[in-house]
Amino acid sequence: xxxxxxxxxxxxxxxxxxxxxxxxxxxxxxxxxxxxxxxxxxxxxxxxxxxxxxxxxxxxxxxxxxxxxxxxxxxxxxxxxxxxxxxxxxxxxxxxxxxxxxxxxxxxxxxxxxxxxxxxxxxxxxxxxxxxxxxxxxxxxxxxxxxxxxxxxxxxxxxxxxxxxxxxxxxxxxxxxxxxxxxxxxxxxxxxxxxxxxxxxxxxxxxxxxxxxxxxxxxxxxxxxxxxxxxxxxxxxxxxxxxxxxxxxxxxxxxxxxxxxxxxxxxxxxxxxxxxxxxxxxxxxxxxxxxxxxxxxxxxxxxxxxxxxx
Numbered sequence: 544x545x546x547x548x549x550x551x552x553x554x555x556x557x558x559x560x561x562x563x564x565x566x567x568x569x570x571x572x573x574x575x576x577x578x579x580x581x582x583x584x585x586x587x588x589x590x591x592x593x594x595x596x597x598x599x600x601x602x603x604x605x606x607x608x609x610x611x612x613x614x615x616x617x618x619x620x621x622x623x624x625x626x627x628x629x630x631x632x633x634x635x636x637x638x639x640x641x642x643x644x645x646x647x648x649x650x651x652x653x654x655x656x657x658x659x660x661x662x663x664x665x666x667x668x669x670x671x672x673x674x675x676x677x678x679x680x681x682x683x684x685x686x687x688x689x690x691x692x693x694x695x696x697x698x699x700x701x702x703x704x705x706x707x708x709x710x711x712x713x714x715x716x717x718x719x720x721x722x723x724x725x726x727x728x729x730x731x732x733x734x735x736x737x738x739x740x741x742x743x744x745x746x747x748x749x750x751x752x753x754x755x756x757x758x759x760x761x762x763x764x765x766x767x768x769x770x771x772x773x774x775x776x777x778x779x780x781x782x783x784x785x786x787x788x789x790x791x792x793x794x795x796x797x798x799x800x801x802x803x804x805x806x807x808x809x810x811x812x813x814x815x816x817x818x819x820x821x822x823x824x825x826x827x828x829x830x831x832x833x834x835x836x837x838x839x840x841x842x843x844x845x846x847x848x849x850x851x852x853x
Contacts, residue, residue, distance in 0.1 A: 546588040548577065554587040558595050565595070571608055573598055573615060604628055644716030663720060674719070675704045681726040685735045691743045692750050703824055718826040725823075731816055738809065749793065756789050764839040764846075774846035783850035786843065807851040810844060 555562045568574040569585060574595055576585035594615065601611045606628050613619035645663040652659055669677070682696055707715055725731060760782070767778045774783075790806065791798040818841060822832040 546577075546590065548586045548588055549592070551576075551585050551587065554592060554595070558592060558599070560595070560599070568595070568598060571612075573608065573611060605632060640712075641716050645720065648717060648720045671704075671707070674707070675700070677723060677726055678704050681732065684732045685739055687736075689736065689740050689743050691739055695750055703820070707827055715827050715829070718823040722820065722823040722827070725816055725820065728816075735817075753793055756793060760786050760789070760843060761839045764843050768839065768842055774842050775849050779842075779846040780850055782843070783846040786847065787850065803851060806847075810848050810851065 549557065551562055551565055555565050558565070565574065566585075569576060574587075574591060577588045577591060578586045580586060597615070598611060601614065601624070604625065606614075606624060610619065610624050610627065614621055614624045642664065645660075649655055649660045649663045678700055682700060685691075686696055707719060763782055767776075767782065770778070772778050787803070787806065788798045791802050796802050818837040821837055825832050
C-alpha cells in the first residue's frame with residue numbers, strides 16, 4: 544500500500560514544528576526525507592512524522608543530537624538513552640542546588656566580594672575526598688608539633704569527615720559552607736592547639752580510659768537532663784564533682800586547688816564552635832543537630848563552671 548506523502552510545509556503543519564526546524568533535522572541526518580519531487584523539494588510520509596514525533600520527545604527530555612542519532616540508528620536503545628539523560632539531569636540538579644546554597648551563603652555576608660563568592664562556589668563543589676582533605680588539614684594544623692596520640696587523630700577524622708549525599712539539601716550545603724569557614728579560621732585552630740598542647744604535651748593519656756569515661760559521663764548527664772534537672776541542681780553538682788575527680792585521675796593529677804584553677808581556665812575559654820562542629824556534621828549526614836552529644840556536653844560545661852565558681 545502506497546503511503547501518503549507530504550510536502551515539508553504540510554509536515555510542518557501536521558507536526559506543529561517550523562519548516563526551518565524540519566530542514567535542520569533533515570540536514571543533520573535525523574529526519575531524512577522519503578524522497579524528493581522532480582523539482583527537488585523534500586517529501587515526507589507518515590513514517591517520517593512518527594520519527595519526527597520521537598525526535599521531539601527526545602529533545603524535550605534534553606537529549607543532544609548525537610544521542611538522538613544513536614537512538615534512531617539503533618546504536619543506543621531508548622531505555623539506555625533515557626537513563627543517561629536522567630543521570631545527567633540529576634547531576635545538573637544537584638549542582639544547581641549546591642550553587643543556590645552558595646549564593647544564599649554569599650548573600651548573608653555583610654560585605655560580599657568577588658573572592659568571597661568564588662570561595663563559596665568552590666566549597667560546594669568539593670568531592671568527599673576533597674572534603675576529607677579539608678578536615679585532615681585542620682587536624683594537622685592543630686596537632687603540628689604536639690604529642691597527640693595518632694590513633695585519636697585518626698578517630699577524630701574518621702568520625703567527623705562530613706558526608707554529603709549526591710543530592711544535598713540546601714541545609715546540608717549551608718552546613719558544609721559554615722563548617723569549611725570554621726575549619727579555616729585561624730582563631731579556632733589556635734584555641735584547639737592551646738587546649739591540645741596543654742593536655743597532650745604535659746600528660747600521658749590512656750585513650751581508651753578517657754573515651755570510656757566520656758561515654759559514662761555523657762550517659763549520666765543524659766539521664767539527669769531527662770529528669771528535667773539543670774546543671775545547677777544537686778544532681779548536676781554531684782556529677783560535676785565526680786567529673787572533676789575523674790578528669791584529675793585520668794590526667795594523673797590530684798583534684799587540688801591548683802588543678803581546679805587550671806581546669807576552671809579551660810572551661811572559661813571553652814570555644815562554642817567545637818560543639819557547633821558536631822551539629823554541622825550531623826546536619827550534613829541528614830540527622831538532627833541534636834543527634835550529636837552537644838546538648839549533654841553543654842550541660843556538663845555549665846555544671847562544671849558553676850561547681851568551679853565556688
